[in-house]
Amino acid sequence: MNQYKYDTTAITLHWLVALLIVIAFSVGHYMADLDLSPWKLKVFAWHKWVGVTIFGLVLFRMMWRATHVVPPLPAGMSELMRKISGLGHLGIYLLMLAIPLTGWLHSSAAGVTVVYFNVITLPDLVQKNKELSNLFKEVHELLNWTLLGLVILHVVAALKHQFVDKDNLLNRMRW
Amino acid sequence: MKNYGLGIACVLWGALTISSVGAGGIIPDTSSLIFVGKQMGAPVEGRFKHFDVDITFKPTNLAQSHAKIEVDLASIDLASDESETEIKRKSWFNVAVFPKAVFESTAFHALGGDRYEVAGRLSIKGITRDMTVPLQFRTVAGIRVAEGSVVIRRSDFRIGEGVWADPESVAEEVQVRYKMALKP
Numbered sequence: 001m002n003q004y005k006y007d008t009t010a011i012t013l014h015w016l017v018a019l020l021i022v023i024a025f026s027v028g029h030y031m032a033d034l035d036l037s038p039w040k041l042k043v044f045a046w047h048k049w050v051g052v053t054i055f056g057l058v059l060f061r062m063m064w065r066a067t068h069v070v071p072p073l074p075a076g077m078s079e080l081m082r083k084i085s086g087l088g089h090l091g092i093y094l095l096m097l098a099i100p101l102t103g104w105l106h107s108s109a110a111g112v113t114v115v116y117f118n119v120i121t122l123p124d125l126v127q128k129n130k131e132l133s134n135l136f137k138e139v140h141e142l143l144n145w146t147l148l149g150l151v152i153l154h155v156v157a158a159l160k161h162q163f164v165d166k167d168n169l170l171n172r173m174r175w
Numbered sequence: 176m177k178n179y180g181l182g183i184a185c186v187l188w189g190a191l192t193i194s195s196v197g198a199g200g201i202i203p204d205t206s207s208l209i210f211v212g213k214q215m216g217a218p219v220e221g222r223f224k225h226f227d228v229d230i231t232f233k234p235t236n237l238a239q240s241h242a243k244i245e246v247d248l249a250s251i252d253l254a255s256d257e258s259e260t261e262i263k264r265k266s267w268f269n270v271a272v273f274p275k276a277v278f279e280s281t282a283f284h285a286l287g288g289d290r291y292e293v294a295g296r297l298s299i300k301g302i303t304r305d306m307t308v309p310l311q312f313r314t315v316a317g318i319r320v321a322e323g324s325v326v327i328r329r330s331d332f333r334i335g336e337g338v339w340a341d342p343e344s345v346a347e348e349v350q351v352r353y354k355m356a357l358k359p
Binding site for chain 2: 036037038041042044045110111112113114115118121128130133134
């Protein structure tokens with residue numbers, strides 16, 4: 001195995017989670033403005049299922065990352081850039097956990113139990129409380145915009161490495 | 176004779192644990208009227224904040240016992256402001272025309288111990304149907320509490336018409352759980 005690449009599991013998880021986040025984000029953005037209808041209830045349920053999937057995959061990703069060697073950053077990077085990169089990734093990981101969690105809290109506080117794929121009933125994290133539910137909704141949305149900002153930074157930084165620094169950074173995340 | 180003795184013991188015990196309740200109301204803070212429906216297969220809990228209860232209960236004279244509950248449907252507490260607004264509309268409760276749901280007993284049946292069965296009529300949205308509600312008395316910190324639960328089929332009362340009639344998005348069955356702390 002090339003020591004300058006992530007392993008296949010890490011690469012697969014990265015792209016799978018990225019795809020699911022794009023789906024969950026887009027669906028979430030779309031459904032927020034829908035008028036209440038049976039369709040809206042369906043879309044909300046699907047959004048929650050994607051969110052729970054992301055939550056589980058991210059937990060697995062973090063365990064995987066903690067127990068596997070991460071390829072070194074390109075040699076030419078300054079100390080400051082390494083710090084920014086580290087903080088950026090830490091931020092994305094924390095948000096990938098915090099966002100599904102605040103969604104789950106929002107649903108619990110609304111009095112709506114999350115039933116994963118209509119099969120697995122997740123525990124209600126808090127008692128029904130509409131004010132709390134509205135608060136979690138705000139936090140959930142705010143964290144999503146924060147994640148969007150970090151992801152844009154993540155993508156721009158990767159492209160900068162690839163096409164400006166020409167250090168072939170993208171190769172680390174290619175199958 | 177043995178059964179007879181047991182019967183007397185039951186009646187006595189019943190009389191000891193719940194002496195009659197005069198016509199009166201409830202203690203609002205410790206009473207609740209909660210319902211659990213299902214949307215997309217997931218339980219959804221809500222409650223009604225305001226309801227009036229008039230209960231006359233005599234364990235030794237069930238024929239003269241009577242209960243009436245009036246629920247202020249506009250006092251519903253649901254998932255969000257949006258769903259609360261929706262459920263008050265015409266296709267759901269239509270509270271502008273039918274502001275109250277009313278249950279009035281017609282007969283009490285003893286089931287032994289502190290358990291009873293209350294036959295009665297439930298009216299929602301201009302539709303009245305016979306219903307039997309289980310009832311159990313408990314005494315919590317010196318306060319008599321009447322509680323039980325019953326499943327209502329929302330289509331029986333046309334709660335959720337038109338696009339909302341589809342039981343896949345919102346299930347037919349809604350469980351209603353009541354807990355009434357009776358004024359001493």
